[in-house]
Amino acid sequence: MKAFALPILALMLSGNAAAGDPAHGKQLLEEHCTQCHDSSVYTRKDRFITSKEALSKQVHRCAINSGAQWFDEDVADVVNYLNATYYKFK
């Protein structure tokens, strides 16, 4: 039984799962998203993402291109991390 307690506790501590877990997003990003571009595309002057919806679509598109098989929750976590760290959309 003990093996189940920790993940459940972690879920509870991570709070609002629906809003996306940025720490998990960071981990996913580092694992899957550095083959084609590094983080400089998120901060460049002429970046083409101008809304959270667009960010979400782009992450989804890039996730497919990277070959990662992500759930919607994974996409949401990465969007959340990218937004909190670089884009800062409301």
Ligand code: HEC
């Ligand atoms: C197969 C190659 C490839 C992989 C892997 C990849 N990307 Fe991309 N990504 C691109 C290309 C190409 C662009 C467009 C770059 C450009 O216009 O210079 C881009 C652009 C982006 C942008 C928009 C940057 C802007 O201008 O604001 C985001 C956000 C992004 N990628 C996220 C991700 C995420 C998250 C992952 C991991 C799932 C990922 N990418 C993995 C190819 C890739």
